[in-house]
Amino acid sequence: MKSLMADTLRFGPLIFAVAVMLLPSANAQESDRVTGLIKxxxxxLVQANCTECHTAQIIMQNSGNREVWKSRIAWMQNTxxxxxxxxxxxxxxxxYLSTNYGQKDASRRAGLSAHLFPDNPYSEAK
Incomplete structure (x- = not known):
């Protein structure tokens, strides 16, 4: 009995943490089981119009504000x-796209400082 109590005290917090992680989040967004798009x-409309030519995965890998998504649509229409x-x-x-797949704060790493660039061997200024 003492061993069971000791095990419960030792593993209780771990079991609790795992149980909490497995609970669905209150603000979790429901996704379509077929495409993965946020419902x-x-x-x-996105499923019907966009996945005719490419998978929904392409959409979910991208992000952008309204102007970015509009420019992508225009590019697809033009080319x-x-x-x-x-x-x-x-x-x-x-x-839908700008709300659910909006511009990410840091979708790329910060640019390198100029002093970190190697010398340009083709530069005429030497």
Whole structure:
């Protein structure tokens, strides 16, 4: 009995921590089981219009504000064969993407300081 009590005291905090980690988060966003897209307003428009040409994984790997997503749509229309979208449909898609896959604070590392660059062997200023 004493051993069981000692084991409970020793492993109790670990068991509690694991149990808490396994509980779904209160603010966890529900994702579509097929595409993985976050199920928020507009997700079905994104699924219907965007995953005709590429997987939803491409969407989830990217981020951007409204202007970034609009420019990506324009690029796909100009170079990849995406047809014109109804204004309401495009606005809903851009709203969804910028809200759920918005610009990340630090999606790239900070730029190197100039003093860390190697000398340019082709530079005429020597």
């Amino acid at each position: 928020e307003e507009g997700w079905q 990849q064969g995406l047809g014109e979208l109804d204004n309401d449909v495009e606005n809903s898609i851009v709203n």
